[in-house]
Amino acid sequence: MEKYLSQLNEAQLEPTIQIDGPMIVIAGAGSGKTRVLTYRIAYMMSKGIDAFNILSLTFTNKAAREMKERIASIVGTSEAKNLWMGTFHSVFAKILRIEADKLGYPSNFTIYDTQDSDRLIASIIKEMNLDKDIYKYKQVRSRISSYKNSLITVRAYFQNPELKEADAMARRPRMGEIYKEYVDRCFKAGAMDFDDLLLKTNELLTRFPEVLAKYQNRFKYILVDEYQDTNHSQYLIVRALSDKFQNICVVGDDAQSIYAFRGANINNILNFQKDYDDVKVFRLEQNYRSTKNIVNAANSVIDKNQTKLDKVVWTANDEGGKIKVNRSLTDADEGRYVASTIFETKMQNQLKNGDFAILYRTNAQSRSIEDALRKRDIPYRIYGGLSFYQRKEIKDVLSYLRLIINPADEEALKRVINFPPRGIGQTTVDKLIVSANGYNRTMFEVMKNIDKTDVKINSGTKTKLQNFVTLIESYQVLNQTADVFELAEHVTRTSGLIKEFNKDGTPEGVTRMENIEELLNGMKDFVEGQKEIVDSTGSLAEFLEDVALATDLDNDKGEDMDRVSLMTIHLAKGLEFPYVYIVGLEEDLFPSAMSMNTRSELEEERRLFYVALTRAEKQAYLTYALSRYRWGKLVDSDPSRFIEEIDEQYLEVLTPPEERRFNPMLDADIFGDVPTEQKSKVSPDKLRFKPAKQVVLKKGSTKKAPEKFQVTQPKNLKPVSKTTENTNLFDSKLAVGNIVKHMRFGAGEVMKIEGTGADVKAEINFQHGGVKKLLLRFAKLEVVG
């Protein structure tokens, strides 16, 4: 153990060997907090504390797994095995299964994912005959989620007139009824949603003092990582469990709190010292990860936030290269810039693809980047987005499996009762739902006893329903003897799923088959893996739970392959890469248009940017495009205010050579009026940095670009390959944004260029005559700017 402790600096050592009592470690980005957590647990065990008494809550299962492996390498595998480690959701799902009967739930309850919740809510809204434009299911779900995270139960809701009033004010007076119906239906279906896993844990610990005592005694030592991202519900669980022994260690960084949208409350970390007596406070401020330029740049941005704890992150690392800022014309150009600089940096410095990460604000941005990487033959892996387990075909298979262990699972039932089609249509399903609600039974029970009910269904359909029930029951029998893989294999074959996806040989169907195959392979691995774990049952239930709580980060397939990583910034939290690209730095995208209404929302976006920047070890790149496709339309955008907020001394601003050549004159003022009003609050001129001599001012004078944005020609950067649609753009010497003059229509601005060869067309917005599409080989255009 001594050997490990000697690896720590003094600031890290102190919290590592502080075992008893409440404590908080405020850990700046890259300051080695994972190391502190890991060694602290190992140290505790070396001092004789039983692994069974330690509970460690992390933000992702991946983090838990990695930490456990590191601890195992210090204290030995058999001891480390007994540690309770995982996310709030996975740890308390396990406990809830053990204690489920106390809450009236079956121990094999289903975990509804967001999609299941959405479908149920949409169905309830429809059943209640409410206007789906007023009651949008996503908004309703997020409202219900925030009730649950604040521990407002249905009963509490109806006891609080203010809540009803607030919803009535928001033109949704029947919110409470929907909430009640949703909760009832989940309960009847033996299902918990993600928020329930926390809410029900709270209920369990509050209503059953003996259960609370049991877990308090069990978890004498509690550690919580990423404490800044806990919500109220999680906060209360931690408080309850740590109340007896008060051996609670929380670690976090208020500057990295980025989950307010799902209820995370930054006050949990800001107020921790008020919650417990004699809190010891530790600060980790030395960054070991990044260069001086990166650390200082990140500090200069986060400095703009008002709400924060005192902390000065610094580093003894090298100065490093300045942060490179690149502007592109379009999102496609941005992708090409990223791909080509990765390609060249890799060549010049003998790097691996895995040294690079591309981070974005929204998943939808990945496409243009992917296209560019593919063209350069750079292998990549996308994390997040539509996760594997959310694909239609996978959810279909899983729904059959869910039905096997929990036939009450309404969402699973509705999903597969007529897929593949077996002649049970919407009308029949609706009748079953109504009847089930009327008898207060599950749909499956009604189907089983269809003749004892008053459901009006013709005999042909009744037979079909009976057959379906028999099918599921036959699977249940098989589940007694077969393992998960064998069962799933049987199900996909006999349910008709495989036939259905195979039938038309479309590329889509082929992909679906491949995915199902991959799922089956995963099950095989699961079955093999579980054989080695002693207390594991290897059961279907266990598999489904793993799947329900898995994140895309968790199943790291393709570890064998060296790939560039693509992910949202949210997903990148806690990770680090030598070279990091932060793309799409544009107003309304990052910061998001939906997060600019209040200061606190904007501050969260800024923290998100801080997180992004601090992922980089050696070099960070910031890129943005002047226009990008959103909802299938090309939309103009302004550079993000966050670029402007970085202290200029840490930046190196680049402009691609082709832009200089074509002199697009985007701000040219030939209509006597700037055509597009700048929405950005930062002065747009500063960021629309063109070479000084090209800036034409109204008065005809020229102005030098501000010092900060002097254009630097990138070294060794050849023009990006022109094999794509841009070819024409350059050959025709006409670019989007150019101002042209036409004999008949007068002056106009080029909006879009499309087509190839002789077929090149330009969409031009003429001052008189509006938007026209012209074939360039005929149109007599004079480029005036």
Add this chain to the structure above:
DNA sequence: TAAGTGTTCTATGGA
């Protein structure tokens, strides 16, 4: 009831 066609809406972020 199923399949085909038209229409609308959407895409912050994620356990």
Add this chain to the structure above:
DNA sequence: AGAACACTTA
């Protein structure tokens, strides 16, 4: 651009 949903027709 693409999915989800509504509507129409066989």
